[in-house]
Amino acid sequence: MNTATAPARRPRPWRHPQFWPAATLLALLLLNWAFNPGFVSLSWRDGHLVGPLIDIANRAAPLITVALGMTLVIATRGIDISVGAVVAIAAAVAATLIGGNLVIQDGQQVYVARTPMALALLAALGVALLCGLWNGLLVGVAGIQPIIATLILMVAGRGIAQLITQGQIVTIYYKPYFFIGAGYWLGLPFAFWLALGLAAVMGWLKHRSALGLFVQASGANPAAARLAGIRAGALLVGVYAFCGLTAGLAGLMISSNVKSADGNNAGLLLELDAILAVTLGGTSLLGGRFSLRGTVLGALIIQTLTYAIYSMGVPPEVNLVVKAVVVGVVCLVQSPAWLQWRPAQADRA
Amino acid sequence: MKAVMLPRPRLTVHTLPSLLAVALFALMFAAGSLAYDGFFSGQVFLNLFIDNAFLIVVALGLSFVILGGGIDLSVGSVVALATMVLAALVERLHWPPAVAALVILLGGLAFGALQGVLVEVFEVPPFIATLAGMFLARGLCYLISIDSIAIRHPQMEAFSQARLPVGPLGEVSPSVAVAAVVLLLAVWLAHGTAFGRTVYAIGGNDRSARMMGLPVRSTRIGMYALCSGCAALGGLLFGAYTLSGYGLHGMGLELDAIAAVVIGGALLSGGVGTVAGCVSGVLTLGAIQTLIAFDGSLSSWWTRIAIGVLLGLFCVMQRVLEWWHQRRAGPG
Numbered sequence: 001m002n003t004a005t006a007p008a009r010r011p012r013p014w015r016h017p018q019f020w021p022a023a024t025l026l027a028l029l030l031l032n033w034a035f036n037p038g039f040v041s042l043s044w045r046d047g048h049l050v051g052p053l054i055d056i057a058n059r060a061a062p063l064i065t066v067a068l069g070m071t072l073v074i075a076t077r078g079i080d081i082s083v084g085a086v087v088a089i090a091a092a093v094a095a096t097l098i099g100g101n102l103v104i105q106d107g108q109q110v111y112v113a114r115t116p117m118a119l120a121l122l123a124a125l126g127v128a129l130l131c132g133l134w135n136g137l138l139v140g141v142a143g144i145q146p147i148i149a150t151l152i153l154m155v156a157g158r159g160i161a162q163l164i165t166q167g168q169i170v171t172i173y174y175k176p177y178f179f180i181g182a183g184y185w186l187g188l189p190f191a192f193w194l195a196l197g198l199a200a201v202m203g204w205l206k207h208r209s210a211l212g213l214f215v216q217a218s219g220a221n222p223a224a225a226r227l228a229g230i231r232a233g234a235l236l237v238g239v240y241a242f243c244g245l246t247a248g249l250a251g252l253m254i255s256s257n258v259k260s261a262d263g264n265n266a267g268l269l270l271e272l273d274a275i276l277a278v279t280l281g282g283t284s285l286l287g288g289r290f291s292l293r294g295t296v297l298g299a300l301i302i303q304t305l306t307y308a309i310y311s312m313g314v315p316p317e318v319n320l321v322v323k324a325v326v327v328g329v330v331c332l333v334q335s336p337a338w339l340q341w342r343p344a345q346a347d348r349a
Numbered sequence: 350m351k352a353v354m355l356p357r358p359r360l361t362v363h364t365l366p367s368l369l370a371v372a373l374f375a376l377m378f379a380a381g382s383l384a385y386d387g388f389f390s391g392q393v394f395l396n397l398f399i400d401n402a403f404l405i406v407v408a409l410g411l412s413f414v415i416l417g418g419g420i421d422l423s424v425g426s427v428v429a430l431a432t433m434v435l436a437a438l439v440e441r442l443h444w445p446p447a448v449a450a451l452v453i454l455l456g457g458l459a460f461g462a463l464q465g466v467l468v469e470v471f472e473v474p475p476f477i478a479t480l481a482g483m484f485l486a487r488g489l490c491y492l493i494s495i496d497s498i499a500i501r502h503p504q505m506e507a508f509s510q511a512r513l514p515v516g517p518l519g520e521v522s523p524s525v526a527v528a529a530v531v532l533l534l535a536v537w538l539a540h541g542t543a544f545g546r547t548v549y550a551i552g553g554n555d556r557s558a559r560m561m562g563l564p565v566r567s568t569r570i571g572m573y574a575l576c577s578g579c580a581a582l583g584g585l586l587f588g589a590y591t592l593s594g595y596g597l598h599g600m601g602l603e604l605d606a607i608a609a610v611v612i613g614g615a616l617l618s619g620g621v622g623t624v625a626g627c628v629s630g631v632l633t634l635g636a637i638q639t640l641i642a643f644d645g646s647l648s649s650w651w652t653r654i655a656i657g658v659l660l661g662l663f664c665v666m667q668r669v670l671e672w673w674h675q676r677r678a679g680p681g
Binding site for chain 1 (some may be wrong): 420422467470471472473474476477478480481482484485487488489491492495601603604607611617618648650651652653654656657658660661664665668
């Protein structure tokens with residue numbers, strides 16, 4: 001509030017926007033370590049690192065990817081609750097196209113992809129991009145509220161995924177495809193590299209081009225952004241399309257990791273995790289400023305929390321309740337009513 | 350907001366979606382009657398009500414929130430939670446069903462009031478508050494049990510199997526009677542009480558409603574409470590209809606309910622529409638399901654896609670109508 005005028009002599013690390021997310025992540029990691037001394041153990045096996053931390057990084061990769069796309073959407077005051085369904089659609093497309101047939105080559109049993117893998121990947125990402133474009137057109141051009149526009153795809157999308165897989169769980173038998181979600185590169189999971197690479201590219205675009213500014217401006221004050229000459233409609237279409245694309249990429253990671261595509265359950269409830277990661281990272285749900293680093297931290301927090309819940313022997317179903325409560329608390333802490341109340345408390349002390 | 354900046358909305362523009370819904374329903378029923386033997390009968394028509402009584406109740410509650418300019422995504426999960434709590438209380442703790450039902454209704458009201466407080470007092474966007482509510486309710490279901498619990502209480506079975514004759518058409522279940530009573534109460538509440546008029550005022554323009562000195566705070570919390578209360582009642586009816594409690598009940602029900610309200614002519618921006626309109630929406634959705642069931646060759650996921658497409662079409666139509674209205678009413 002009035003911190004701008006206060007003397008800024010003493011360093012105040014807790015004022016840094018990523019301080020609290022980073023501290024939370026550290027606290028969760030320490031908590032895990034306290035319960036399980038083997039938590040920080042890392043070993044080198046089969047040419048890559050192995051250990052619970054690597055496990056968390058691998059499992060967090062799809063969430064980071066989706067949450068990065070969601071960050072932009074939320075920065076424009078929007079929301080995309082269809083990401084889980086888009087994950088299912090992309091996974092279904094990739095799995096159906098690749099499949100994998102058992103063929104005898106040179107007297108050996110080899111699995112061969114039905115479609116060239118590059119083509120299948122492009123098709124899956126293309127379909128995901130189309131899903132995002134559809135959302136973007138509904139929000140940016142038709143002017144429907146984001147929650148309703150993406151709700152349509154959230155529910156219809158699962159139907160579409162079922163349609164593609166014919167209601168079956170499609171299993172994939174094609175080794176190169178498993179590299180995306182379960183492979184390793186330079187000792188770390190390849191999916192984690194993908195997610196970090198996406199974050200780096202987005203960060204570069206945010207700081208080196210006007211795109212980041214446009215997104216923040218149209219979220220902070222849509223009317224002023226329009227007057228400043230930002231084409232809000234086109235920007236929204238682009239942002240939602242990009243979010244669809246990231247969901248598609250996450251779909252590839254997930255289906256490659258579990259070696260199958262399930263129209264009903266792939267990416268189920270991923271939208272809540274993504275929204276939670278964005279809010280935990282310090283991006284306000286009311287739009288405007290966004291933080292990509294915060295989102296990555298937020299996604300890691302969620303995955304570490306999930307790991308903690310599993311390793312402490314708490315039933316996994318509690319997870320949903322814990323996450324819902326965390327969303328509620330974060331929203332409360334961000335809310336204007338709370339912010340007004342807090343400085344008053346601080347003054348009195 | 351927009352609706353109030355315009356002159357008083359004309360009846361023709363804003364009742365058009367509802368009329369279209371009725372026409373669409375008639376068309377689908379006619380098409381079904383021509384295509385399939387045994388489709389054209391009073392009982393098939395009444396079955397629409399029997400199968401969707403719970404949805405009518407849920408959609409009526411949701412109408413208040415949408416008319417008040419909000420949204421509630423938690424209704425599907427609250428339905429599931431209500432079936433789950435009903436099954437647990439009646440089957441595991443051996444409570445009388447009537448007492449269990451009362452507790453669940455009060456619990457539903459409290460759940461909605463909590464969401465309302467988040468929205469009104471803490472200014473959390475409604476979709477976030479109710480999205481959290483959606484996951485909370487779903488998670489609570491799984492805390493009770495991961496598996497489905499069958500309800501075998503004789504009173505519940507009697508309620509489920511009882512039939513009330515309706516003239517020459519056929520017969521309906523007691524659930525339909527409950528839904529009819531809720532419909533009458535909802536119409537009275539929306540159009541005949543100060544609460545209902547305040548809901549319309551909030552949906553039309555929140556700020557001017559406050560300036561007029563209307564009790565915005567209590568009304569908004571009340572409408573969310575009412576919505577979750579109706580969802581809990583819908584859950585009771587659903588539990589009686591399927592005679593089970595299950596955490597996966599009502600998956601995607603929020604879309605059905607929102608679609609029913611939108612098809613019934615309520616503007617998503619709030620303030621315009623009727624609560625009774627959602628019945629035509631529910632019947633349209635029910636007709637889609639019946640057609641797909643009668644066809645037999647189409648898989649059930651087509652239902653989901655069809656409902657999504659229909660909701661999308663009506664949303665776009667609403668926007669086009671609004672634009673058209675604005676251009677006609679605008680200067681020059």
